[in-house]
Amino acid sequence: MTFFINPAFWIVAVVVYILLSIETSHKASLRFGFINLFALNVLLGWKIALAALLAVALFWATISFTLKYCNPQNRNRSLAGFSILTIVTVLFLFHKMNLQGSDWIKTIQAIAPWMRADLFLTFLAGLSFSYIFVRCADALHCVFWKNCPLMNPLSLFGYLLPFHMLLSGPVNAYEEHLAMDQTTSENEPMLDRVLLILNAITTGLFYKFVVAESLRIYFYGSNSEMIVSGWSDSAILAVYIFFDFAGYSRVARGLGLLYRVPTPENFSAPFLAVSVTDFWTRWHMSMGQFVRRNLFTPIQLNLVRAVGIKNAGWVSLATMVVSFGFVGLWHRISLTWVLWGVAMGLLMTIEKHIQTFAMRKGWSRSPWVQNTLPWIGPIYANAVLIASVRFVAEEIF
Amino acid sequence: MNEERFFYIKLKTPLSIWQTTGILSWILIKLTLIASMIHQSAGEFIYAGF
Numbered sequence: 001m002t003f004f005i006n007p008a009f010w011i012v013a014v015v016v017y018i019l020l021s022i023e024t025s026h027k028a029s030l031r032f033g034f035i036n037l038f039a040l041n042v043l044l045g046w047k048i049a050l051a052a053l054l055a056v057a058l059f060w061a062t063i064s065f066t067l068k069y070c071n072p073q074n075r076n077r078s079l080a081g082f083s084i085l086t087i088v089t090v091l092f093l094f095h096k097m098n099l100q101g102s103d104w105i106k107t108i109q110a111i112a113p114w115m116r117a118d119l120f121l122t123f124l125a126g127l128s129f130s131y132i133f134v135r136c137a138d139a140l141h142c143v144f145w146k147n148c149p150l151m152n153p154l155s156l157f158g159y160l161l162p163f164h165m166l167l168s169g170p171v172n173a174y175e176e177h178l179a180m181d182q183t184t185s186e187n188e189p190m191l192d193r194v195l196l197i198l199n200a201i202t203t204g205l206f207y208k209f210v211v212a213e214s215l216r217i218y219f220y221g222s223n224s225e226m227i228v229s230g231w232s233d234s235a236i237l238a239v240y241i242f243f244d245f246a247g248y249s250r251v252a253r254g255l256g257l258l259y260r261v262p263t264p265e266n267f268s269a270p271f272l273a274v275s276v277t278d279f280w281t282r283w284h285m286s287m288g289q290f291v292r293r294n295l296f297t298p299i300q301l302n303l304v305r306a307v308g309i310k311n312a313g314w315v316s317l318a319t320m321v322v323s324f325g326f327v328g329l330w331h332r333i334s335l336t337w338v339l340w341g342v343a344m345g346l347l348m349t350i351e352k353h354i355q356t357f358a359m360r361k362g363w364s365r366s367p368w369v370q371n372t373l374p375w376i377g378p379i380y381a382n383a384v385l386i387a388s389v390r391f392v393a394e395e396i397f
Numbered sequence: 398m399n400e401e402r403f404f405y406i407k408l409k410t411p412l413s414i415w416q417t418t419g420i421l422s423w424i425l426i427k428l429t430l431i432a433s434m435i436h437q438s439a440g441e442f443i444y445a446g447f
Contacts, residue, residue, distance in 0.1 A: 130447045168444035189411040202427040209431045213438045244443045
């Protein structure tokens with residue numbers, strides 16, 4: 001899916017901007033949902049756009065029907081929320097298990113050819129379902145457990161499948177998308193704002209098509225695969241992934257700012273991080289925020305309530321391992337990625353204990369620590385990054 | 398590499414003619430470099446279809 005070098009994408013992007021600029025009495029999220037449907041129709045074809053709309057309508061109808069019969073005090077409400085989440089999770093697992101062409105799919109096709117399981121997998125991959133899955137989870141958490149209102153189907157379509165974030169995120173928050181109906185446009189000079197956003201979008205394209213691609217062509221040749229066989233390859237791949245993913249994210253965020261559709265930031269100078277914990281607040285930030293909102297905080301609160309504050313240390317370790325175990329599995333359903341997630345969780349728990357210990361002893365105020373941390377920290381964090389890229393390298397592509 | 402400095406610019410006053418010219422020139426330079434590289438690029442993003 002060569003979205004950003006396809007002229008049709010940029011024509012659609014401009015048309016969407018013009019259409020969104022037309023003032024109407026309708027809510028901003030509804031207008032974006034409707035125009036987004038047009039954009040997906042042009043970019044992916046009417047069959048895929050219609051199928052995606054019907055899937056979102058089914059998701060919306062299921063939630064709406066459930067909410068109608070479960071008031072906020074009803075204990076069945078949580079059960080209903082978990083049931084819908086389980087169905088979405090099964091679809092996610094179906095998508096992530098690389099079943100295309102497998103014996104399992106061939107068996108399903110032989111038993112029930114009308115199901116077109118092969119087409120369904122292509123459909124999920126074409127929509128980058130991993131991102132839709134986390135958006136669905138965020139929406140369910142907000143509606144069932146935080147009592148947020150349910151958006152109308154078209155607004156929900158705009159939230160779950162925004163055309164400018166379709167390829168690979170970022171992971172936008174349900175509550176932020178809801179809030180776009182309340183925000184009013186600031187009195188900024190419009191042409192200057194557009195110019196600065198265009199500057200950001202072209203910087204994103206520059207990251208990907210000039211920096212990342214030059215790096216790839218210089219080290220691996222224009223038609224070769226990026227194979228990791230040593231530590232230097234891991235370092236090159238880490239830098240390549242940054243310029244590829246940060247470039248994409250900046251283009252998506254620039255378009256989001258242009259349309260005034262909440263599109264979170266994804267990177268903030270990750271190579272300057274002073275620890276692994278700090279690194280994960282700077283790399284794929286929207287995913288980190290999703291994990292904090294929907295896994296880390298709720299699990300930690302419930303576990304502390306269940307086992308007591310005296311066991312907070314063990315709770316913190318378990319929560320961190322579960323949260324990053326999920327991040328690992330989200331990348332790929334494999335033992336390598338689970339181990340990667342568990343190792344990250346353990347490392348961050350160790351860092352937390354070291355930080356607490358240093359604060360108790362007063363070492364964190366020492367001038368020696370304050371002077372050396374800004375350069376020792378990034379060396380340590382980048383060494384961990386390179387080691388982790390080498391560990392999962394064979395399963396990145 | 399830090400996105401924040403690009404997006405948290407609050408435009409209280411309009412850009413001067415020099416600032417506008419500078420940004421426009423920088424955009425054009427980037428677009429020229431992108432155009433020269435685009436035919437050599439695979440075009441795919443690493444997380445596409447994720």
